[in-house]
Amino acid sequence: MTQMTFHDAVDQALHEEMARDSRVLMFGEGTATKRKGLLKAFGPQRVRNTPLAEGIIAGTAAGAAATGLRPVVDLLFAPFLCFAMDELVNSAGKLRYMSGGQFSFPMVALAMTGGGWSVGAQHNHNLEAWFVHAPGLKVVMPATPADAKGLMKAAIRDENPVLFFVDIGLAFAPGEVPEGEALIPLGQAAVRREGTDLTLISYAKTVHTCLAAAEALAAEGVSTEVVDLRTLKPLDEATILASVRKTGRAVVVHEASRLCGVGAEVAALISEQAFDALRAPIIRLTGPDAPAPASYPLEQAFAPQADAIVAAAQQLVARTLEAAPIW
Amino acid sequence: MSLSTPQPGSTRLELLAAMLRIRAYEEKIVAFHAAGPFPNVCTSVGQEAAAVGVVSALRAEDQILTNHRSAGHLLARGADPGRMLAEVMGRSTGYCRGRSGTLHISVKELGVVLTSTIVGGELSLAPGVALSRAMLGGEGIVVCFFGDGAACEGIFHESLNLASVWNLPVLYVCENNQWQAFVHRKETMVGDHVAPWAAPYGIDSLTVDGNDVESVRKAALHAAAQVRETRRPFLLEAWTYRQRGHMEPHDQSYVDPAEIEAWMAKDPISRLEARLLAEGECTTADLEALHAEARRAIDEAAEFASTSPYPDLSDLATGVYA
Numbered sequence: 302m303t304q305m306t307f308h309d310a311v312d313q314a315l316h317e318e319m320a321r322d323s324r325v326l327m328f329g330e331g332t333a334t335k336r337k338g339l340l341k342a343f344g345p346q347r348v349r350n351t352p353l354a355e356g357i358i359a360g361t362a363a364g365a366a367a368t369g370l371r372p373v374v375d376l377l378f379a380p381f382l383c384f385a386m387d388e389l390v391n392s393a394g395k396l397r398y399m400s401g402g403q404f405s406f407p408m409v410a411l412a413m414t415g416g417g418w419s420v421g422a423q424h425n426h427n428l429e430a431w432f433v434h435a436p437g438l439k440v441v442m443p444a445t446p447a448d449a450k451g452l453m454k455a456a457i458r459d460e461n462p463v464l465f466f467v468d469i470g471l472a473f474a475p476g477e478v479p480e481g482e483a484l485i486p487l488g489q490a491a492v493r494r495e496g497t498d499l500t501l502i503s504y505a506k507t508v509h510t511c512l513a514a515a516e517a518l519a520a521e522g523v524s525t526e527v528v529d530l531r532t533l534k535p536l537d538e539a540t541i542l543a544s545v546r547k548t549g550r551a552v553v554v555h556e557a558s559r560l561c562g563v564g565a566e567v568a569a570l571i572s573e574q575a576f577d578a579l580r581a582p583i584i585r586l587t588g589p590d591a592p593a594p595a596s597y598p599l600e601q602a603f604a605p606q607a608d609a610i611v612a613a614a615q616q617l618v619a620r621t622l623e624a625a626p627i628w
Numbered sequence: 629m630s631l632s633t634p635q636p637g638s639t640r641l642e643l644l645a646a647m648l649r650i651r652a653y654e655e656k657i658v659a660f661h662a663a664g665p666f667p668n669v670c671t672s673v674g675q676e677a678a679a680v681g682v683v684s685a686l687r688a689e690d691q692i693l694t695n696h697r698s699a700g701h702l703l704a705r706g707a708d709p710g711r712m713l714a715e716v717m718g719r720s721t722g723y724c725r726g727r728s729g730t731l732h733i734s735v736k737e738l739g740v741v742l743t744s745t746i747v748g749g750e751l752s753l754a755p756g757v758a759l760s761r762a763m764l765g766g767e768g769i770v771v772c773f774f775g776d777g778a779a780c781e782g783i784f785h786e787s788l789n790l791a792s793v794w795n796l797p798v799l800y801v802c803e804n805n806q807w808q809a810f811v812h813r814k815e816t817m818v819g820d821h822v823a824p825w826a827a828p829y830g831i832d833s834l835t836v837d838g839n840d841v842e843s844v845r846k847a848a849l850h851a852a853a854q855v856r857e858t859r860r861p862f863l864l865e866a867w868t869y870r871q872r873g874h875m876e877p878h879d880q881s882y883v884d885p886a887e888i889e890a891w892m893a894k895d896p897i898s899r900l901e902a903r904l905l906a907e908g909e910c911t912t913a914d915l916e917a918l919h920a921e922a923r924r925a926i927d928e929a930a931e932f933a934s935t936s937p938y939p940d941l942s943d944l945a946t947g948v949y950a
């Protein structure tokens with residue numbers, strides 16, 4: 302185990318995968334400038350700066366992926382993905398199916414999002430659910446440096462296009478990272494804390510908010526389980542359902558806004574497949590339907606806070622403390 | 629199927645046969661439309677010389693990206709018209725198992741990769757395919773066909789810029805057929821040509837009479853040789869005409885009849901035939917035999933396609949992920 306930041310963990314994953322497979326290359330605006338270590342180790346053919354043109358960056362990645370390379374592209378901030386939407390959604394996501402399986406698109410698109418840098422809504426927009434909705438794409442959004450490394454390695458080895466979102470608020474947070482392989486398979490959630498009364502389901506930065514809330518709830522005698530989704534697509538339905546079947550109560554928490562968000566999908570899944578285990582309604586705590594503000598206190602308030610999670614949990618537990626399921 | 633694919637050493641008669649095959653294929657689609665409901669198709673009638681002239685200048689190791697008006701490119705490359713028609717008709721024997729339909733047919737084994745019908749999609753993918761060639765080795769070049777309309781998309785400029793900055797072996801081929809769906813290019817472009825748009829990116833270009841297969845072929849051999857040699861992009865503009873409406877069923881009520889008439893007089897097939905006859909290279913009977921052979925092959929293809937099964941419904945959502 303070594304202590305390192307989320308950002309360095311991603312970098313280490315890139316190093317290891319580029320050393321392992323000569324078909325892996327990385328490019329983006331400032332990639333060769335900012336990732337000096339990669340450039341030094343693998344040279345200017347495999348670590349490239351690009352013009353400031355997200356469409357062609359993503360399109361080039363898709364074209365290269367279909368014909369033998371395994372590109373990783375850095376598209377910087379999530380809102381810039383809007384410029385790469387056609388290439389990611391219409392080409393990388395669809396052309397495998399549309400070609401009758403003649404081509405695959407093993408590529409990773411990296412983008413940052415979330416509050417923490419006061420950069421405002423054109424740099425900070427948690428739009429990860431858009432890509433969950435698009436066929437052919439996979440989506441990951443890790444919460445810890447160890448997961449960042451393990452998921453990046455798995456994403457690079459995957460035969461499908463993977464959107465890899467880095468939560469800005471976590472980018473420079475340190476954590477323990479295992480040496481060597483330590484791959485985290487895509488589609489596997491992690492139970493961060495075990496509990497029996499209530500499940501908090503989250504991903505990225507708000508996993509830590511949930512853990513803080515769980516700590517506070519423990520002091521009140523509420524035993525809280527925290528599920529970190531890690532991969533948003535494919536979604537680890539089994540882990541979500543097993544947890545909720547055990548606790549009977551669920552709160553889904555994310556910074557992205559509520560309407561048609563990942564939380565809506567998780568809530569629907571639970572009510573479709575674990576309705577008989579529910580002892581209270583499912584609650585979603587999310588960012589508002591608003592552009593993310595730059596002002597620091599507003600930006601922080603945008604994401605769900607621990608006290609709101611505690612309050613929601615208390616409400617669910619109080620409502621059903623002595624009641625057995627009525628159905 | 630007995631039709632041969634024109635190669636860099638092709639004769640004029642082989643070029644003609646290849647154009648006739650495309651024409652017969654497109655006319656078959658027109659006939660299907662006349663007979664009843666049929667999927668929408670953008671035919672390449674009138675643009676056969678651009679397709680055959682360019683594709684006949686390529687080598688087996690080269691790769692092609694194309695767009696919605698791709699039948700000519702595919703057939704010139706040697707694609708089986710039966711499997712193409714099957715794809716158009718949504719049959720399981722189609723090149724893409726019926727999942728593409730007419731608009732995005734790709735044939736990996738022929739190097740026809742990544743057909744996009746997002747106008748400009750092929751331009752967004754071409755540098756990456758060429759990057760693979762550049763990094764994984766091999767002599768092949770990448771040819772990217774697109775229209776004058778696609779040249780008005782921002783991605784055209786991003787693509788040329790990147791291919792130039794990164795020294796990628798892409799032969800861009802713009803088929804300037806005067807129309808962009810229902811809009812004449814005069815309404816959307818300053819100047820008539822796309823070729824001059826290459827120079828600011830440090831890319832050489834050439835405009836060629838796209839309705840003269842021999843001129844196109846000569847220009848394409850030159851352009852392809854330059855790309856092969858320099859490993860840098862080149863832009864070839866074929867000046868041509870879409871003889872039918874944007875898509876079937878045919879409608880050109882919005883087109884000036886004088887424009888159509890002028891271009892019909894430059895039909896690429898009639899022009900080559902007149903030249904061959906004038907120069908005594910063949911007789912009218914020879915030509916009739918070539919026409920008949922093209923029609924026969926396409927009839928056979930149509931028979932294969934129409935008797936092919938539809939995909940199994942269980943195939944609906946398979947193979948989305950690798």
Ligand SMILES: Cc1ncc(C[n+]2csc(CCOP(=O)(O)OP(=O)(O)O)c2C)c(N)n1
Pocket residue numbers: 670696697745746747748774775776777778779805807808809870
């Ligand atoms: C991004 C996008 N916008 C619009 C369309 C609809 N559309 C299909 S073909 C076409 C015209 C394209 O013109 P051009 O590039 O000149 O090719 P041509 O049809 O003349 O061969 C249009 C507008 C599309 N398929 N994709």
Ligand SMILES: [Mg+2]
Pocket residue numbers: 775776777803804805806807808809
């Ligand atoms: Mg056009």
